[in-house]
Amino acid sequence: MVLSIYDTFSRAPKEISSGNGVVSMYCCGPTVYRDAHVGNLRTFLLSDLIARTIRLSGLNVDMVQNITDVGHMSDDFQEDKMLEQSEKEKIDPFEIARKYEERFHHDLSNLNIIPAQKYPRASESIELMHEMISALINKGAAYVAEDQCVYFDAQSFEGYGQISGNRLDSLKPGHKYEFVEDGAKKFHADWALWKTAGNRKEMIWDSPWGPGFPGWHIECSAMSLKFLDSHVNVHVGGIDLRFPHHENERAQSNSITGTESVDLWVHGEHLLFEGRKMSKSAGNVVLLNDVIAKGFDPLALRLCFLENRYRSQMDLSWQSIASAHDTIKRWRSKIAGWGLSNSIKIDSTILAFLENDLETPRVITYLRSVEKDSNLTDAEKSNAFLFADQVLGLHLSRPEKVKALSEELNLLLAERENARAAKNWALSDELRIRLESAGLEISDSAAGQSWSWR
RNA sequence: GGUGGAAUGGCCGAGAGGCGAGGCAAGGGACUGCAAAUCCCUCUACACGGGUUCAAAUCCCGUUUCCACCUCCA
Numbered sequence: 001m002v003l004s005i006y007d008t009f010s011r012a013p014k015e016i017s018s019g020n021g022v023v024s025m026y027c028c029g030p031t032v033y034r035d036a037h038v039g040n041l042r043t044f045l046l047s048d049l050i051a052r053t054i055r056l057s058g059l060n061v062d063m064v065q066n067i068t069d070v071g072h073m074s075d076d077f078q079e080d081k082m083l084e085q086s087e088k089e090k091i092d093p094f095e096i097a098r099k100y101e102e103r104f105h106h107d108l109s110n111l112n113i114i115p116a117q118k119y120p121r122a123s124e125s126i127e128l129m130h131e132m133i134s135a136l137i138n139k140g141a142a143y144v145a146e147d148q149c150v151y152f153d154a155q156s157f158e159g160y161g162q163i164s165g166n167r168l169d170s171l172k173p174g175h176k177y178e179f180v181e182d183g184a185k186k187f188h189a190d191w192a193l194w195k196t197a198g199n200r201k202e203m204i205w206d207s208p209w210g211p212g213f214p215g216w217h218i219e220c221s222a223m224s225l226k227f228l229d230s231h232v233n234v235h236v237g238g239i240d241l242r243f244p245h246h247e248n249e250r251a252q253s254n255s256i257t258g259t260e261s262v263d264l265w266v267h268g269e270h271l272l273f274e275g276r277k278m279s280k281s282a283g284n285v286v287l288l289n290d291v292i293a294k295g296f297d298p299l300a301l302r303l304c305f306l307e308n309r310y311r312s313q314m315d316l317s318w319q320s321i322a323s324a325h326d327t328i329k330r331w332r333s334k335i336a337g338w339g340l341s342n343s344i345k346i347d348s349t350i351l352a353f354l355e356n357d358l359e360t361p362r363v364i365t366y367l368r369s370v371e372k373d374s375n376l377t378d379a380e381k382s383n384a385f386l387f388a389d390q391v392l393g394l395h396l397s398r399p400e401k402v403k404a405l406s407e408e409l410n411l412l413l414a415e416r417e418n419a420r421a422a423k424n425w426a427l428s429d430e431l432r433i434r435l436e437s438a439g440l441e442i443s444d445s446a447a448g449q450s451w452s453w454r
Numbered sequence: 455g456g457u458g459g460a461a462u463g464g465c466c467g468a469g470a471g472g473c474g475a476g477g478c479a480a481g482g483g484a485c486u487g488c489a490a491a492u493c494c495c496u497c498u499a500c501a502c503g504g505g506u507u508c509a510a511a512u513c514c515c516g517u518u519u520c521c522a523c524c525u526c527c528a
Contacts, residue, residue, distance in 0.1 A: 008458090028528075036528085043528040073526045081526085154525095161457090164523075170456045171524060189525065216526045238528030242458075245526080268528070269459085270521085277521085307477080308467070313460075313521065320466065323478055330492085361468055365476055425487055432489075443491055452491090 002057050003355045005050065005234070006311060008242060008265040009163050013357050016054065017233050017263045023054050024228040025063040026262075028220060028237035028245070029119065031072040032100035033085040036107055038286045038301060038316065039271040039278050040238075045302065046268040046310050046358075047236040048113040052391040053354045063116040064227045067104075069097035070123045070203050071195075071214045080213070083202060093203055094123070107288045110298040112393040120223045122214065126205045128222040129214045132256060133193045141255040147184035148196035148210050152217075154189040157251040163265055164243035191248055193218045217245055221252040225261065232262045239267045272315045291321060295439065295454060299394050300325035306360040306392055331396050334371065335385050338378035340397050347387040354391055363388050409438055416442075417449050 007014040016023055027047040030036050036044070044065075051061045072081045086093035101121075108115065133150055136142035141156045154160055154168060161167050168189055192215040197204040204211050224232050232253075237246060246265060253261035270277070273284045291301050301316075303324040308314040349366060353359040370376060370384045389396040405413070416431040432442050440451045 011458095030528080031526090040528045046528095071526080165457050166524070167456080191525065239458085240523065240527050243523055243525080248525085267458095270528070272521090279527095311459090312467090315466065317466075317478095319478065323466095326491095327477085359468095361476090365468065368476065420487090423487075429488070436490085441490065444486065444489080446486095 001352070001355050002059065003050070003053050004357055005264060005266050006357055008267050009262075014264050016050075018059055019229075019231070019233070022060045022062050023233045024231060025051060025061055025116075025234045025236065026220070026224040026228060026232045027063065027065045027116070027235075028241055029065040029067050030100075030104050031068040031081055032097045032104060033072075033081040034100060035287050035289070036104055037278055038273075038288060038291070041107060041111060041288060041301070042271050042305050042310075042314075043236070043238045043268040044108060044113060045111060045305050046266070047116075048111075048393070049306075049310070049358055049360065049391060050234060050236065050266065051114060052393065053358060056351065056390055057355060062228065064118045064120065064223060065116040066219060066223050067097075067101055067119050067121045068216070068219065069094070069101070069121050071216045071219065073216070080200075080203060083200075086202070097121075097123070110288055110292070111302055112299060112395060114393075118227055120227060122219040122223075123203070125219060125223055125226075126207075126214065128226050129194075129218050130207055132218060132222045132225075132252070134208065135256055136193065136252065139255060141251075142193055143186065144209055145184040145186070149184060149192050149212070150194040150209055151185055151190040152193055152248065152252060153186065154191070154251065155187055157255055160189075160251055161243075161247060163247050163250060166243055166247070191215060191217060191244070193252075217248040218252060220245070220249045221256070224249075225253055225256065230257055230261070231259075234264045234266060235262045236266045236268070239269050242267055268310050269313045272313060274317045275315055286316075294318070294321075296321055296325045297328055300328055302392075303328055303364075303394060307364050309361055310358055328394055328396070331367075331371070331385065331394070332398060335382055335396050336399055338382035340386070341379060341382060344386050344390070345383055347384050350384065350388045360392070363392070409435065409440065412438075413449070413451060420444070420449060 002015055004013040004015045006012070018024075025047060027044070030040060047063065047065070051063055054061050070080065070082060073079065080093075082093045082096060085096050089096060091099075105115075133142060136152065137144070137150065140153075142150055142152050144150050161171075171189055194207055194209055194214060195212050196209070197211040197213065200213070204213050224235070235246070242265075250262065272278070273286055276282050276284055278285050288298055288301065292298055300321050301324070304316055304320050305314075307324070350363055353362040353366065367385060367388060370381055373381075385396050412431055412435055416428055416435070419427040419431060435442055435451070439454050441454050442449065442451050
């Protein structure tokens with residue numbers, strides 16, 4: 001068996017394909033002008049789940065994720081997101097890019113996401129894009145307009161819109177935004193491959209069409225074809241990218257290769273936070289660092305995502321993160337008690353759930369039932385959890401990290417032990433409150449007082 | 455207007471023709487000096503109207519509501 005995933009293009013589950021036992025994957029990466037929020041991270045986790053499941057089935061994965069550090073325009077179409085942020089922070093745009101790129105990798109690591117093989121940067125792939133744009137012009141799929149920009153000719157690509165279901169003739173120009181007819185494009189659905197510099201002074205490159213900068217969609221085509229040998233087995237991205245980004249990417253890539261360049265399009269649904277879309281204006285943008293700052297294990301967020309289907313919108317809340325945090329803690333402690341084995345046996349039930357369109361919610365439910373099943377031995381329970389954890393990635397075999405206690409807390413603990421020995425309950429309770437507010441969890445049993453970090 | 459989804463108990467959410475997931479919250483109990491943690495128990499739902507079927511939350515038709523995308527949002 002191999003993994004089947006729902007394919008947006010054919011609207012049905014489809015088995016993943018591979019060449020020589022290696023599955024090529026491309027995942028649309030971040031635009032590094034700000035921190036990734038937990039919604040972005042959900043999509044990045046999706047590619048990790050796919051890659052881990054593929055590996056569990058015995059195949060290899062070659063994954064590429066781009067870093068967009070130029071060409072992604074702000075909502076008003078006027079300014080590059082990078083330059084806008086550069087203006088705000090008074091830092092060079094490339095420094096901005098490296099800063100947020102670094103933080104992006106840090107977030108991935110905190111979420112226990114296995115790194116891709118390559119993270120090519122748009123700003124370092126300009127030559128690649130030039131080559132592709134030239135090739136598209138030669139094939140008659142793109143044209144240089146009067147405004148010195150190069151546009152893709154949407155009508156040249158038969159089957160434009162098949163991923164999203166949109167049709168060129170029913171796409172209304174400018175429905176969402178006020179449509180500004182600049183006269184340069186031949187058709188309203190055409191998009192820019194290369195934009196002329198105009199007044200722009202930073203982040204511009206020379207090109208056969210004059211100084212300028214690349215459009216957003218061309219980078220993914222250029223990088224995916226270059227670094228994955230002209231064919232992508234699995235393409236991953238957020239649902240919002242289905243149209244127009246992936247539609248345009250497909251048109252570009254297929255025009256170059258003359259074939260269907262992507263086998264399987266996977267889209268992750270969006271995340272709401274406490275019932276609302278995360279947005280700056282709503283003030284409910286949550287970062288992984290916010291989760292960590294509240295004292296939660298970042299992997300609690302991972303568990304929250306795993307408990308929901310990747311294709312469903314989900315509603316995240318602080319309560320669900322807190323609950324996931326406790327669950328992971330309990331599992332780690334139980335697994336430590338059951339004992340770890342150095343050889344993990346295949347659990348075909350779990351594998352079947354995963355290979356059937358990444359049914360991680362079922363895996364979690366199954367694990368909860370294993371946890372409670374008194375007919376299973378400790379070794380069997382431990383094996384089920386550790387097998388699943390190869391994909392779940394919750395570090396379930398890791399003993400709870402023990403932060404060193406400060407001297408002050410040590411003294412308080414000793415003091416409380418004495419108070420308990422003297423049956424001075426009032427003092428003992430008061431000390432417990434102080435210890436708990438410092439983040440400790442105190443438990444008393446016949447064996448005496450013990451503690452752990454919350 | 456076009457396109458892609460969704461509607462399940464106080465909340466979050468799996469399930470996709472038959473035997474009522476699970477979690478959180480709440481209430482009760484065990485344990486405890488009292489707690490915390492843990493364990494046990496309780497609480498029972500599928501938007502509306504038709505249809506198909508022995509049987510529908512699940513399939514079909516219609517309605518309503520919600521979300522997303524519509525030309526540079528993960």
